Amino acid sequence: MTQIDEARAALAPNGELRAAINLGNFLLVTGKTASGDPQGVSPSVATALADRLSVPLRLIGYDTPGQVADAAVLEEWDIGNIGAEPKRAETINFTAAYCEIESTYMVPPGSTLQTVDDVDKPGIRIAVSARSAYELWLSRNIKHAKLVLVDGLDASYQIFEQDKLDALAGLRPRLISDVERMPGARILDEKFSAVQQAVGAPKSRPEAGIRFLVEFIEELKANGTIAQFITQHEVRGLSVAPPA
Numbered sequence: 001m002t003q004i005d006e007a008r009a010a011l012a013p014n015g016e017l018r019a020a021i022n023l024g025n026f027l028l029v030t031g032k033t034a035s036g037d038p039q040g041v042s043p044s045v046a047t048a049l050a051d052r053l054s055v056p057l058r059l060i061g062y063d064t065p066g067q068v069a070d071a072a073v074l075e076e077w078d079i080g081n082i083g084a085e086p087k088r089a090e091t092i093n094f095t096a097a098y099c100e101i102e103s104t105y106m107v108p109p110g111s112t113l114q115t116v117d118d119v120d121k122p123g124i125r126i127a128v129s130a131r132s133a134y135e136l137w138l139s140r141n142i143k144h145a146k147l148v149l150v151d152g153l154d155a156s157y158q159i160f161e162q163d164k165l166d167a168l169a170g171l172r173p174r175l176i177s178d179v180e181r182m183p184g185a186r187i188l189d190e191k192f193s194a195v196q197q198a199v200g201a202p203k204s205r206p207e208a209g210i211r212f213l214v215e216f217i218e219e220l221k222a223n224g225t226i227a228q229f230i231t232q233h234e235v236r237g238l239s240v241a242p243p244a
Contacts, residue, residue, distance in 0.1 A: 003212065008053045010209030011078050011201060016056040019046035020068045020077035023061045024153065027101060027173055028081070028197060030233050041238065042081040044229040045098065045199065049079065049216060064152070066131030072202045079213070083133030084198035086140075093203055093210040095217040096244035097196030098226050101237060102172040103134035104191045109184025111166065116190045119167050120145045127160035128169040129153050133195040138169060141192075157181075171195065173237030196241060218244055 001009075011017060021038050023029050028042035037043065037059050050057035062068045065082040072080060072091045084094040105126070107113045119126065124145035128135045129152055138147055145166075150159050153170065157178050160168040168178065172187065179185050199217055201209050220226050226240045 003208075004053065006206070006208035007212035008055060010206040011049075011212070012053055012055045013078075016058050017046070017050040017053060018058045018060055018076070018078045019043075019050075020060050020062060020071060020080035020082075021046070022065045022068050022082050024064050025197075026153075027171065027235050027238050028099075030235060040233050041099065041226070041229045041235060042197070044233070045081060045217075045220065045226070046079065048220065048225065049199075049213075052216060064131060065133060069131075072200070075202060075204070078201065078205075080200045081197065082200065083195045084200070085133050085136045087136055088200070091203055092200035093205070094198045094200040095210070095214045097198045097241035098217050098221055099197045099230070099238050100194040100241050101197065101239075102191040103137070103169065103193045103195055104172050104175065105167040105169055105188045106160075106175045106179055106182075106185055107167050107188065108160075108164070108182065111186075113167065114188070116188060116192045119188075119192075124167065125163075125165045126167045126169050127156045127163075127165045129156045134169055134171070134193055137193045137195075171237070176237070214244070 021042050028040050029038045030040040060077055068080045068082045069088045105119050113119055120142050122144045125148055126145050127148050130149040150156050175187050179187055199213055230238050
């Protein structure tokens with residue numbers, strides 16, 4: 001059996017590649033096709049993989065990355081395109097990242113907070129979208145501030161505004177649009193992390209599958225395909241991840 005045959009058996013055992021797509025990531029999913037399928041960098045990566053494996057592709061959309069992670073143990077998908085995080089890696093084998101997105105804070109008008117370190121102080125309240133890759137990072141690393149978790153990006157902005165919280169955590173490209181909604185608010189120059197978007201397969205799958213995925217993603221980064229997808233879908237704030 002060839003390497004491609006082994007990969008096909010591991011990643012598309014039912015004859016098609018079922019790719020889980022996080023619809024909540026507005027940088028990686030930027031539109032829809034006429035038939036309603038998601039379009040963007042993430043679906044393009046899945047399409048390239050299906051083409052390499054010579055199998056049909058079925059895109060399965062989820063509203064949040066947490067839902068994608070939950071579905072891994074249910075065998076609802078064959079590959080999942082979400083941020084690689086240690087908690088998610090308990091049930092998913094990940095490739096190295098294919099692209100990165102900076103995570104930082106927005107602060108309200110009149111705020112004295114200037115740096116990322118300033119935000120992690122007693123009494124500071126941070127609005128954050130629950131189970132996002134950057135929330136998982138913050139939950140592991142914030143020592144003194146309080147995280148206020150809500151479901152979804154819009155809800156995190158709303159509670160930040162309504163409850164007059166001290167900071168809103170998010171992806172820098174999203175915060176660039178959020179800051180325009182609040183005159184006098186500003187985005188910190190520093191980043192607290194870079195969300196690394198990767199491709200994963202359920203840990204129950206044969207090792208040949210993840211080995212193939214790892215090599216495939218490195219190839220797409222090295223030959224300029226990921227950069228081409230970013231340009232094709234006109235995405236700002238997304239960069240190709242460095243080689244593994």
